[in-house]
Amino acid sequence: MKLFKKKYIIKKDVCRQCNICPVECISGAIKKQPKELPVIDQARCVACGRCLSQCPFRAIRECLRINF
Ligand code: SF4
Ligand code: SF4
Numbered sequence: 001m002k003l004f005k006k007k008y009i010i011k012k013d014v015c016r017q018c019n020i021c022p023v024e025c026i027s028g029a030i031k032k033q034p035k036e037l038p039v040i041d042q043a044r045c046v047a048c049g050r051c052l053s054q055c056p057f058r059a060i061r062e063c064l065r066i067n068f
Pocket of ligand 2: 008024025026027028029030040044045046047048049050051052
């Protein structure tokens with residue numbers, strides 16, 4: 001098992017709520033929310049990195065978390 005796992009987060013102050021990322025996420029981990037920025041369900045995320053490259057505003061960041 002890997003010690004670290006990639007985690008993807010949406011920067012609240014950068015996201016424009018264009019809702020492209022929920023469509024582009026391959027695992028359905030990003031959920032649209034009415035009048036708010038989308039949320040990433042970390043349990044469903046497979047860390048493919050697609051959302052990172054598809055966000056036109058570079059609002060999604062990659063970080064590492066300890067994999068318990
Ligand atoms: S694609 Fe980027 S700007 Fe658009 S909703 Fe997702 S995180 Fe926000
Ligand atoms: S890294 Fe891949 S699976 Fe995870 S939220 Fe982004 S697009 Fe979805």
